[in-house]
Amino acid sequence: MSEAVSWSPRTGEPERRDGDRTPHHLLQLVFADPNEAIRQANAVLACSPTPLAASIAHQAIGIVQRDFGDLTSAITELRLALTLARKSGSTEREADVLATFGIALVHDGRTRTGLATLDRAVAASTGTHGARVRFRRGGALWVLGRHRDALDDLRAAVMVLRRAKDTVWTGRVLAVRGQVHLALGAVERADADFTEAARLFAETDQEHDSAVAVQNLGLTAFRTGDLPAALTRLEDADRRFHRLDTPMPELVADRCAVLLAAGLPNEALLEADAAIAEVTDRNGQTTRRAELLLVAGRAALAAKKPRAALERASEAVRLFTAQRREWWRQHARLLALQARFATEPGEAGQLAQVREVVKGLGALHAPDLIEANLLAGRVALAMRRPAREHLRAAATARHGGSAITRAEGWLAQALLAAVDDNTRLVLQACRRGLDVLDEHRLTLGASELRARATDHGAELAELALRTCLRGSRARRLLMWSERWRATVCAVPAVRPPTDNDVLHDLATLRATTSRLDEALVNGTPFGALATRSQRLERRIRDRVRRQPGTLDGAPGTAHGIVRPLLDELGDGRLAAIVPIDGDLHVLVCGGGRVTRTVAGKVSVAAGHVETACWLLRRLAYGPVPGVAERLLARLEVVGRQLEEHLLGGARLGDGPVVIVPPGRFQAVPWALLPGLRDRVHSVAPSATTWVNARRAPRPAGGKVVLVRGPGLASSGGEIPHLAAAYPDAHVIENEAATASAVLRTIDGSSLVHLAAHGRFRADSPMFSSIRLADGPLTVYDFQQLRRTPYRMILPSCDSGAVQPVGADELLGLTAALLPLGTAGIAATVVPVNDTATVSVMRAMHTALNAGNTTLGEALATARATTPADPVAVATAWSFVALGAA
Numbered sequence: 001m002s003e004a005v006s007w008s009p010r011t012g013e014p015e016r017r018d019g020d021r022t023p024h025h026l027l028q029l030v031f032a033d034p035n036e037a038i039r040q041a042n043a044v045l046a047c048s049p050t051p052l053a054a055s056i057a058h059q060a061i062g063i064v065q066r067d068f069g070d071l072t073s074a075i076t077e078l079r080l081a082l083t084l085a086r087k088s089g090s091t092e093r094e095a096d097v098l099a100t101f102g103i104a105l106v107h108d109g110r111t112r113t114g115l116a117t118l119d120r121a122v123a124a125s126t127g128t129h130g131a132r133v134r135f136r137r138g139g140a141l142w143v144l145g146r147h148r149d150a151l152d153d154l155r156a157a158v159m160v161l162r163r164a165k166d167t168v169w170t171g172r173v174l175a176v177r178g179q180v181h182l183a184l185g186a187v188e189r190a191d192a193d194f195t196e197a198a199r200l201f202a203e204t205d206q207e208h209d210s211a212v213a214v215q216n217l218g219l220t221a222f223r224t225g226d227l228p229a230a231l232t233r234l235e236d237a238d239r240r241f242h243r244l245d246t247p248m249p250e251l252v253a254d255r256c257a258v259l260l261a262a263g264l265p266n267e268a269l270l271e272a273d274a275a276i277a278e279v280t281d282r283n284g285q286t287t288r289r290a291e292l293l294l295v296a297g298r299a300a301l302a303a304k305k306p307r308a309a310l311e312r313a314s315e316a317v318r319l320f321t322a323q324r325r326e327w328w329r330q331h332a333r334l335l336a337l338q339a340r341f342a343t344e345p346g347e348a349g350q351l352a353q354v355r356e357v358v359k360g361l362g363a364l365h366a367p368d369l370i371e372a373n374l375l376a377g378r379v380a381l382a383m384r385r386p387a388r389e390h391l392r393a394a395a396t397a398r399h400g401g402s403a404i405t406r407a408e409g410w411l412a413q414a415l416l417a418a419v420d421d422n423t424r425l426v427l428q429a430c431r432r433g434l435d436v437l438d439e440h441r442l443t444l445g446a447s448e449l450r451a452r453a454t455d456h457g458a459e460l461a462e463l464a465l466r467t468c469l470r471g472s473r474a475r476r477l478l479m480w481s482e483r484w485r486a487t488v489c490a491v492p493a494v495r496p497p498t499d500n501d502v503l504h505d506l507a508t509l510r511a512t513t514s515r516l517d518e519a520l521v522n523g524t525p526f527g528a529l530a531t532r533s534q535r536l537e538r539r540i541r542d543r544v545r546r547q548p549g550t551l552d553g554a555p556g557t558a559h560g561i562v563r564p565l566l567d568e569l570g571d572g573r574l575a576a577i578v579p580i581d582g583d584l585h586v587l588v589c590g591g592g593r594v595t596r597t598v599a600g601k602v603s604v605a606a607g608h609v610e611t612a613c614w615l616l617r618r619l620a621y622g623p624v625p626g627v628a629e630r631l632l633a634r635l636e637v638v639g640r641q642l643e644e645h646l647l648g649g650a651r652l653g654d655g656p657v658v659i660v661p662p663g664r665f666q667a668v669p670w671a672l673l674p675g676l677r678d679r680v681h682s683v684a685p686s687a688t689t690w691v692n693a694r695r696a697p698r699p700a701g702g703k704v705v706l707v708r709g710p711g712l713a714s715s716g717g718e719i720p721h722l723a724a725a726y727p728d729a730h731v732i733e734n735e736a737a738t739a740s741a742v743l744r745t746i747d748g749s750s751l752v753h754l755a756a757h758g759r760f761r762a763d764s765p766m767f768s769s770i771r772l773a774d775g776p777l778t779v780y781d782f783q784q785l786r787r788t789p790y791r792m793i794l795p796s797c798d799s800g801a802v803q804p805v806g807a808d809e810l811l812g813l814t815a816a817l818l819p820l821g822t823a824g825i826a827a828t829v830v831p832v833n834d835t836a837t838v839s840v841m842r843a844m845h846t847a848l849n850a851g852n853t854t855l856g857e858a859l860a861t862a863r864a865t866t867p868a869d870p871v872a873v874a875t876a877w878s879f880v881a882l883g884a885a
Contacts, residue, residue, distance in 0.1 A: 023040070023041070023044050023049075023053055023056050023057060023060075024056065026040060026041050026044070026056055026057060026059075026060035027056065027059065027060055027063070029060070030060050030063045030064055031206070031207075031208035031209070031244070031246065032205075032206070032207055032208060032244070033244065033245075034064045034068055034244070034245060034246055035245055037060050037061075037064055038060070038061055038064055041056075041057040041058070041060045041061050042057075042061075044056075044057040045057050045058070050088070051084045051085075051087035051088040052084075052085075052088035052090060052093060054081075054084045055081045055082075055084035055085040055087075055088055055093055055097060056081075056093075058077045058078070058080045058081035058084065059077075059078065059081040059096070059097050059100055061077045062074045062075075062076075062077035062078035062081055062100065062101075062104065063100060065077060066078075066100075066103070066104045066107065066285070067246075067285075068246055068247055069282060069284070070282055070283045070284070071104065071107060071108050071283055071284055071285055071286070072108075072283055073283075074104050075101075075104050075105070075108065078097065078100055078101040078104055079101070081097045081100075081101075082094065082097045082098065082101055085097045091124055092125070092129055094124065095120075095121045095124040095125045095129070095133055096121075096129070096133065098117055098118070098120055098121035098124070098133075099118060099121040099122075099132075099133045099136045099137070100136075101117055102114045102115065102116075102117035102118035102120075102121060102136075102137070102140065103118070103136060103139070103140050105117060106118075106140045106143060106144065106287065106323075107143070107285035107286065107287045107288070108285070108286060109286045109287070109319070109322055109323045111144060111323050111324040111325070112324065114140065115137075115140065115141075115144075118133075118136065118137040118140055119137070121133045121136075121137070122134050122137055127160070128160060128161065128164045128166060128169075130160070131156070131157040131158075131160035131161050131164075131166075131169070131173075132157070132161070132169050134153045134156060134157045135153065135154065135157040135158075135161075135169065135172065135173045135176070137153050138150045138151075138152075138153030138154040138157060138173075138176060138177075139176045141153065142176055142179055142180050142183070143287055143325075144323070144324065144325045144327070144328075145183070145325050145326060145327020145328045145364070146326075146327070147180050147183050147184055147327065147364075147365075150176075150180050151177065151180055154173050154176060154177040154180065155177070157173050158170060158173045158174065158177065161173060167200050167203055167204060168200070168201070168204055168206055168209065170200055171196075171197040171198075171200035171201045171204075171206075171209060171213070172197075172209060174193040174194070174196050174197040174200070175193070175194065175197040175209070175212055175213065175216055177193050178190040178191070178192075178193030178194040178197065178216055178220075179216070181193060182219060182220070182223065183327075183366075184365060184366075184367070185365075185366075185367035185401075187220060187223045187224060190216075190219075190220055190223075191217075191220040191224075194213065194216040194217050194219075194220055195217070197209075197213050197216070198210070198213035198214070198216075198217060201213050207240065207243075207244060208241075208244055208246060210240070211237050211240035211241055211244065212237070214233050214236050214237040214240065215233070215234060215237035215248075215250075215251055215254060217233050218230045218231075218232075218233030218234040218236075218237060218254065218258075219254055221233060222254070222257065222258050222261065223402060224402070225402050225403050225440055225443060226443060226548075227258060227261060227262050227443065227444060227449070228443070228444065228445060228446075228545070228546045228547060228548045228549070229548070230258045231255075231258055231262075231542070231545055231546045232546045234251065234254055234255050234258065235542060235546070237251060238251060238255075247278065249275050249278075249279055249284070249285075249288040249291075249292055250288070250291075252271055252272065252274075252275040252292065252295075253272070253275075253291055253292060253295045255268075255271065256268040256271055256272050256295045256296075256298075256299060257295070259271070259299075260298060260299060260302055261402075261404060261453075262444070262449045262452060262453060262545070263449065263451075263452030263453040263454070263455045263456070263805070263806055264449075264452060265299045265300075265301075265302035265303035266299075266303050268295070268296075268298075268299035268302075269296055269299035269300050269303055269305075269308075272292050272295045272296035272299055273296055275292050276289060276292045276293060276296060279292065286319060286323065287323060287325070289319065290316050290319035290320050290323065290325070290328065290332075291316075291328070293312045293313070293315050293316040293319070293332075294312070294313070294316045294328070294331060294332050294335060296312045297309045297310075297311075297312035297313040297316060297332070297335045297336075297339070298335060300312060300339075301335065301338055301339055301342065302455075304342075306339040306340075306342035306343045307339070307343065309335065309338075309339040309342075310336055310339035310340060310343070313332050313333075313335040313336035313339055314336055316328075316332040316335070317329060317332040317333055317336060320332055326360070326364070327364050327366065330357055330360040330361050330364060330366065331361075331366070331368055333353075333357050333360075334357050334361065334368060334371065334372050334375070337350065337353055337354050337357060337375060338371075338375055341375060341378065341379060341382075345378075345379070345382040346379065346382035346383045350379050350383070351376065351379045351380055351383055351385060354372065354375050354376045354379050355376055357372050358372045358373055358376055358390070367401075367405075369393075370393075370394050370396075370397040370401075370405060370408060370409065371394075371408065373390045373391070373393040373394040373412070374390070374391070374394040374408055374411070374412050376390035377390040377391035377394060377412060377415060377416075378415070381415065381419070387415070387416075387419060388416060388419060391412045391413075391415050391416040391419070392412075392416060394408065394409060394412035395409050395410075395412040395413040395416060396409065397409030397412070398410045398412070398413055398432070398433075402440075403436050403437060403439060403440030404437075404440065404456050406433075406436045407433045407434075407436050407437050407440075407456055407457060407460065409433075410429050410430070410432050410433030410436065410460065411429075411430075411433055411459055411460055411463070413425075413429040413432075413433075414426050414429035414430050414433065414460065414463055414464075415463070417429055418463070418467070423467055423470075423471060426463065426464070426467045427464055427467060427468075427480075430460045430461070430463055430464040430467075430480075431464075431483075433457065433460045434457050434460055434461065434483060434484065437453070437454070437456055437457045437460075438487070440453065440456075441453045441454065441487075441549075442549050443548070443549045444547075444548075444549045445544075445547030445548050445549040446544050446545045446547050447783070447816060447819065448541075448544075448545070448765075448766050448811060449545055450549070450809075451805050451806050451809035451810065451811055451815075452805050452806050452809070453806065454484070454487065454806035454807040454808075454809050455805070455806045455807055457484060457807050458484075458806075458807040460484075461480070461483065461484035461807055461808075462580070464480045464483070464484075465477065465480055465481065465578065465580050466580060466581065468480050469580055469585070472596075474587055474594040474595055474596040475562050475594045477578065477585070477587060477596065478561070478562060478576060478587045478589065478594050478687070479561060479562065481576055481578045481587070482561050482576075482686055482687055482688055484807045484808060485660070485662070485685070485686045485807075485808045487686075487809070499543065501543060502540055502543050502544065502780070503784070505536050505539055505540045505543075506540060506739075506778065506780060506781055507739075508536055509533065509536040509537065509540065509775070509776075509778075510739060510772075510774050510775025510776060510777075511774070511775060512529055512532050512533045512536060512775075513533055513775045513776055514774065514775040515529055516529040516530060516533055537764065537767055540780060541764070541766065544766075544780060561687055561688050561691065562589075562594065564691050565589055565687050565690075565691055566589060566590065566592055566593075566594075568690075568691055568694050568695075569589060569590045569658075570655075571590075571653070571655040571656075572590060572653070572655045572656040572657065572658065573588055573589065573590035573591075573652045573653045573655065573656075573657050573658070574588070574589040574590060574657070574658040574659075574660060574687055574690065575587070575588050575589075575647065575650055575652060575657060575658070575659050575660065576589065576660040576687060577599070577646060577647075577659070577660065577661045577662060577665065578662070579602050579662050582601055582602050582603065583598060583599075583600075583601060583602070584598075584599040584600055584601070584602060584605060584645065584646065584648070585597070585598055585599065586598075586599050586646075586647055586648055586650040588650050588651060588652065589687070590653060590655075591653070595651075597647075597648050597649055597650040597651075598648060599644075599645055599646055599647055599648030599650070600644060600645025600646065600648065601645065602664075604645050605642065605645040605646050605665065606664065606665075608638055608641045608642045608645060609642065609665065609668050611638050612635065612638045612639070612642060612668075612669055612672055613669065613829065613830050615631050615634055615635050615638065615874075616635070616669060616830045616874050616877065616878050617830050617831055618631055619631050619632065619635075619833075619870055619871055619874035619875075620797075620830065620831045620832050620833045620871070620874065620875070620878070621831075621833070622833060622871055628870035628871060629870055631870065631874075632870040632873060632874065635672060635874065635877070638672065639672035639673055639674055639677075640674060642668070642672060642673055643673040643674055643675055643676075646661070646665065646668070646673070647673065647675065652675065654679075655680075656679070656680040656681065656682070656856065656857075657676060657679065657680070657681040657682075658681070658682055658683070658684055658687075658690055658884075659676075659681060659682070659683045659684070660683075660684050660685070660686055660687055660690070661683065662804075662808055663685075663802070663804030663805075663808045663809060663810050664804045666683065666685065666802050666804070666810055667800055667801050667802055667829040667880075668829065668880075669829050669830065669877050669878055669880070670683060670880055671859075671863060671876065671877040671879070671880075672877050677863065677877075678860070678863075678864065679860065680854075680856045680857050680860045681856055681860075681881070682824075682854070682855070682856035682880075682881040682882065682883065682884065683880050683881065683882050684882065684883060684884070685810055685815065685818065689818055689819075689883075690883070690884050691884075693818070693823040693824065693883040693884035693885060694823075694884040696790070696821065696823040696884075696885070698750065698790055698823075698885075699748055699749070699750050699787070699790050701750065702750045702751075703730070703748070703749040703750050703751075704726045704728065704729040704730070704749065704750060704751045704752075704753075705729065705730045705732070705742075705745050705746045705749045705751070705752045705753070705789070706719050706722050706723060706726070706729050706730070706731045706732070706733075706752075706753050706755075707731075707732045707733070707737055707742055707746075707752070707753065707754045707755065707756065707772075708731075708732070708733035708734070708737060708755050708756070709737055709754070709755060709756025709757060709770065709771050709772050709773065709796075710734075710737070710756075710757075710771065710772070710773055711757055711771065712755065712756070712757065712834050713834035713835060714834040714835045714837065714838050716733065716755040716756075717835075717838040718753075718755060718795075718837075718838045718841040718842050718845075719731065719733060719753075719755055721842050721845075722753060722841075722842075722845055725845055725846070725849055726849075730745050730749075732745060734773065735773050736773070737756075737772050737773045738772060738773050738774045739772050739774055739775065739777045739781060742754075742772060742777065743777070743781060743782075743784065743785060746785070746789050747785050747786055747787055747788075748786065748787040748789075749789045749790070750789070750790050750791065751789065751790065751791045751792075751793070751848075752789040752791070752792045752793065753793045753795075753841070753845070754770055754792065754793070754794055754795075754796070755795055755796070755841075756770045756771050756772060756796050757770070757771040757796055757797060758770050758771070758794065758796030758797045758798050758799040758813075758828075759771070759776070759797070759798065760798035760799075760801035760802075760812060760813075762803055765779070765802070765803045765805075765811035765812045765815075766778065766779045766780060766811065766816075767779070767780075768798075768801070768812050768813045769813075770794070770796055770799070770813070771796075779812070779813055779816045782813070782816060782817060782820070783816060783820065785820065787821060788817055788820040788821045788822045789822055790821075790822065790823055790824070790885060791822070791823065791824045791825070791855060791885050792817065792822055792824075792825050792826070793825075793826045793827075793841070793844070793855070794813070794814075794825065794826065794827040794828070795826075795828065795832070795837045795840075795841050795879075796827075796828065796832075797828060797830070797831035797832055798828065798829070798830065798831060799813060799814070799827040799828055800812075800814050800825070800827030800828055800829045800879075800880050800882065801829055801830075802814060802815050813827075814827055814882050818882070818883060822883065823883050823884055823885035824854065824855045824881065824882065824883040824884060824885025825855070825881070825882040825883055826844070826855045826858075826859060826879055826880070826881050826882075827879070827880060827882060828878045828879055828880075829878060829880055830878050832875050832878050832879075833871050833874075833875050836869075836871050836872045836874075836875035837875055839866070839867070839872065840862050840866065840872070840875055840876050840879065841862075843861060843862035843865045843866070844858045844859060844861070844862040845858070846861075847861035847862065854881070854884070854885060855881040855882075855883075855885060856881035858881075859876075859879055859880075859881050862876060862879075863876045863877070
């Protein structure tokens with residue numbers, strides 16, 4: 001919080017009286033350049049200053065220590081400043097230091113003493129100076145969560161400061177008043193205050209206050225649902241604070257809130273925990289530490305780490321209680337109860353505790369009262385107690401507020417309808433809630449954020465599926481499984497505008513990664529290169545995330561998908577695997593019908609998938625004879641187990657089969673399953689995606705591109721054979737196979753075969769890549785294409801690996817290509833043997849060249865002609881056909 005200094009309303013500069021040599025400028029310099037303020041303050045103290053000048057110098061040091069350094073040292077400095085102010089005989093000087101000292105005591109958790117000190121400062125001040133002191137008491141009351149009292153002080157202060165035409169201090173009061181409005185849920189009032197404050201600061205040279213204004217406008221963008229704008233403004237504010245060398249834990253908390261809304265809880269948790277450690281290490285403000293603990297707890301809960309959330313929430317409750325911050329304490333108690341419910345739903349005494357928090361938040365007029373009532377309703381349902389009152393109260397949120405708040409309101413409405421056993425109203429409420437989240441998601445331009453943001457609708461989708469299952473209507477269950485499954489893949493991706501900074505950073509990242517790989521191979525130091533690579537990745541990721549979305553192309557076909565799907569299938573079958581409450585249900589579509597079969601357990605099937613992938617990886621590296629045969633025999637057994645638990649007794653007919661698995665089973669080696677091994681099959685993220693791929697127009701001209709990357713054990717041995725089979729193909733290989741050359745050539749092509757090493761990044765799927773001559777070609781690079789290839793063959797390790805995120809979305813290379821227009825992809829789900837891959841690829845292309853053949857048909861032919869060698873067989877089983885082409 002900014003501090004007092006005697007300002008000239010006309011110039012905006014500190015006033016000097018004739019003969020006044022006191023260093024008033026130090027208090028202005030505190031936020032403009034904290035380090036310089038301390039240097040100059042120490043210089044003043046070294047020159048035998050008057051008590052008045054020494055008081056100002058110690059106060060300046062105390063403010064810097066309080067807000068950016070050691071709070072204990074700050075209090076020592078401010079005590080000395082207060083003693084010297086009293087010696088100076090200036091009542092105004094004493095009141096000014098009292099205000100600063102009172103805020104420090106509040107931030108140190110000594111609430112009663114701090115407020116008493118601020119009260120003394122207000123009582124000793126009058127006029128414009130009194131308004132500035134009263135503003136600081138209002139700011140302290142805001143920190144404590146006493147919002148109504150804070151508004152009284154801030155309203156009174158702003159009236160006096162406006163009359164005095166005190167530009168800077170009027171802006172500061174408006175900035176804090178906007179924060180109070182936000183806490184009370186009055187977003188429009190907050191935005192008006194923040195906007196006026198930003199305008200006022202633009203007329204001054206107050207860089208710190210201007211940075212705070214940008215941060216605050218980021219907050220209102222977040223509260224109105226514009227996450228790209230929020231991320232942009234918070235990033236701008238962060239850059240400004242870094243230039244000023246002023247750490248801002250409040251900015252970390254704001255950014256974490258935006259990351260949570262964007263579906264990035266793990267990132268939010270890492271940032272919040274790092275900020276907590278920093279505040280603790282430098283003995284910073286305990287008030288900020290408590291607030292960051294609350295943020296970290298919310299992030300942990302969203303990341304499905306309820307025990308970690310409970311740990312942080314409990315510590316926050318302890319601190320807020322000691323600090324007498326009731327508003328904050330009730331919010332921390334709510335989080336602790338949410339975390340307990342996630343681990344032990346319906347625990348004895350839980351309902352009474354939640355109702356107590358509902359009452360407390362209601363008395364404080366806190367917007368989070370909606371969440372508290374929703375939790376109370378859930379707890380009551382778990383304990384088989386009356387829940388209607390709380391659910392009705394929570395359901396009022398469906399008509400106003402942010403998209404996420406409205407979706408929570410619709411969830412409460414759906415739960416209320418479920419209490420009344422009204423299937424129609426349950427599904428209607430679920431549909432309305434998911435529609436609201438669709439609108440929110442489509443404001444995001446980054447495909448990563450679109451995918452992750454669907455997590456906010458997971459509970460709505462699960463409730464709808466559970467309701468449909470009780471009704472035993474397979475078609476309705478299919479429609480609802482499509483409503484939440486891979487919706488990002490079903491909507492045309494937002495084409496990113498040409499961003500030269502992103503393109504430059506991608507090129508720099510390729511060069512840096514190449515040098516890093518060389519350093520690792522040669523055993524030379526690589527720490528600086530690794531740090532630079534991480535910095536570049538973050539910069540690229542942040543810039544892309546700030547891309548705005550468009551409301552065009554909203555998904556609206558899920559509830560009308562059955563008839564088009566059955567028409568497109570013909571004699572084939574589509575098996576949609578739907579997880580509900582830990583069980584797998586198989587919906588078989590085809591022959592004009594949709595039927596349901598119960599298969600196995602999600603957890604058991606996941607274990608078999610893990611075993612299968614481990615065995616395939618072992619075989620990829622060519623174990624010795626005898627061991628290879630035993631591994632292959634084990635794979636046969638695991639394949640039968642997978643079929644039992646993933647497909648059960650589903651009747652799939654005799655024709656081609658399309659598998660639509662949930663996200664966590666998207667990258668399964670499906671050819672391991674005995675019922676699929678010798679028949680044509682493909683995989684799709686959703687039935688809607690498959691229908692769209694079937695109807696995608698094939699590009700004219702039949703352009704074929706063959707790419708051979710570096711470092712393959714087989715040296716890309718299939719490429720010469722394929723070049724002979726496709727005499728008009730564009731061949732890019734060796735040093736010519738650079739990212740720019742490959743992207744330029746494959747744009748709009750009909751078929752691309754990209755023989756190169758691949759790498760799937762589970763820690764950051766958007767940086768999954770194909771290795772070319774000048775470095776990795778990432779998902780971000782492919783998104784720069786105007787027209788992605790119609791069909792792509794990616795015989796590289798893990799090229800088909802994806803990471804499930806959100807409700808049931810996917811991130812990875814193949815997941816990015818489908819919504820960009822690629823209709824068919826052949827890829828691997830595990831590392832493969834380079835040499836064995838050559839023969840599989842040659843057989844596959846022979847089938848493709850023979851006529852109008854899909855990738856699924858070509859892979860089936862390749863598997864049928866694979867030599868009876870364990871490594872070759874395992875390699876053929878490792879490939880999957882994705883999409884419909």
